[in-house]
Amino acid sequence: MKIGNLELENNIFLAPMAGITDLPFRLICKENGAGLVYTEMVSAKALLYGDEKTKLLLKTCKEEHPLAVQIFGSDLDAIAYASKYVSQIGEIVDINMGCPAPKIVKNGDGSKLLLNLDLVEKIVKTAVENASVPVTVKIRLGWDSENIVAVEAAKIIEKAGASAITVHGRTRSQYYSGQADWNMIKKVKESVSIPVIGNGDIRSGRDAKKALEQSNVDAIMVRKSISWESLDF
Numbered sequence: 072m073k074i075g076n077l078e079l080e081n082n083i084f085l086a087p088m089a090g091i092t093d094l095p096f097r098l099i100c101k102e103n104g105a106g107l108v109y110t111e112m113v114s115a116k117a118l119l120y121g122d123e124k125t126k127l128l129l130k131t132c133k134e135e136h137p138l139a140v141q142i143f144g145s146d147l148d149a150i151a152y153a154s155k156y157v158s159q160i161g162e163i164v165d166i167n168m169g170c171p172a173p174k175i176v177k178n179g180d181g182s183k184l185l186l187n188l189d190l191v192e193k194i195v196k197t198a199v200e201n202a203s204v205p206v207t208v209k210i211r212l213g214w215d216s217e218n219i220v221a222v223e224a225a226k227i228i229e230k231a232g233a234s235a236i237t238v239h240g241r242t243r244s245q246y247y248s249g250q251a252d253w254n255m256i257k258k259v260k261e262s263v264s265i266p267v268i269g270n271g272d273i274r275s276g277r278d279a280k281k282a283l284e285q286s287n288v289d290a291i292m293v294r295k296s297i298s299w300e301s302l303d304f
């Protein structure tokens with residue numbers, strides 16, 4: 072499994088989780104076989120303003136690499152600065168375009184961006200121009216069932232220079248409820264050439280195997296640590 076020029080040991084990744092995926096958590100998941108771990112999302116604007124608490128969230132150590140650092144935001148100056156900054160910390164800059172939280176979407180960030188694909192394109196281009204490592208993007212299917220844009224967004228994101236796309240198979244209006252739609256994830260996989268990482272409802276080795284086989288995605292992202300042995304394939 073490769074993202075840009077970065078070779079990964081396997082294709083089972085730990086999902087970013089605000090307030091949960093701190094350094095000790097990520098190290099435990101790494102020890103249990105995660106091929107790639109993600110920091111929780113950090114604000115690109117907070118990094119631009121030099122916020123010390125935000126910088127502390129990005130504490131890392133050599134044992135956990137390769138590491139994907141996730142940023143969120145929609146201000147292009149902040150994205151440019153944060154992409155440069157986190158390129159010095161991790162091997163991947165991941166941009167959050169899926170967070171459903173009101174305090175994030177009210178600023179036009181996270182999943183709200185899926186209603187503004189022109190801005191999505193500008194953000195990805197800005198990140199790619201400023202990062203010195205591969206840029207990836209994590210999206211949802213769309214804002215709501217009336218606005219399913221995952222395929223269209225994925226094509227735009229690929230064209231803008233991203234090296235991989237993660238798709239969480241829910242809309243913003245679903246938050247974390249209902250079933251993730253792996254058929255839509257499969258459609259995204261079929262519509263782009265860069266690696267696609269599928270995410271949603273993977274709770275066991277069996278789920279992982281089924282998701283990989285049915286959707287043909289390049290990797291899966293799980294919210295809990297699944298040991299490599301438990302995958303049973």
Ligand SMILES: Cc1cc2nc3c(=O)[nH]c(=O)nc-3n(C[C@H](O)[C@H](O)[C@H](O)COP(=O)(O)O)c2cc1C
Binds near residue numbers: 088112141169272
């Ligand atoms: C407590 C919590 C915090 C989360 N924080 C983030 C985050 O910082 N960035 C992100 O992209 N997704 C975040 N997510 C979403 C997960 O990465 C994942 O996409 C989602 O849980 C869907 O997978 P699941 O169906 O296996 O739970 C969070 C989810 C939870 C439950």
